[in-house]
Amino acid sequence: MGVGKIRGIRGHEAVRAFVRAGGVMRQGKGDHVNIKMPSGVIITLPWSKNLKVGLLTAAIKKAGLTKEEFLELL
Incomplete structure (x- = not known):
């Protein structure tokens, strides 16, 4: 891809x-948000x-999703 x-x-x-993938949004610091995955x-x-791109790719991998799965959730 x-x-x-x-x-x-x-x-x-x-x-x-990430919330559609089952994550729960929590407040972070400042303009940042924490998402706790299942x-x-x-x-x-x-x-x-x-x-x-690097940050998003790392977050997708950390969540256990593929790029294709992530794009379907957008």
């Missing part, structure tokens, strides 16, 4: 996708910024 499809995704869009893993993402 090409990198271009996950480029330009905003934090709040990614948070919604596996117990906690993912921290900025709410308002465009996410960099």
Whole structure:
């Protein structure tokens, strides 16, 4: 899968996708949000910024999802 499809995704869009995957949103510090996944893993993402590809890819892997599964949840 090409990198271009996950480029330009905003934090709040990614948070919604992780919540649809079963995560529970919790308040983080400042503009950041913590999402607790069913596996117990906690993912921290900025709410308002465009996410960099490396950060988003790492969060997707940490959540136990594939890029394709994540894109379907958007």
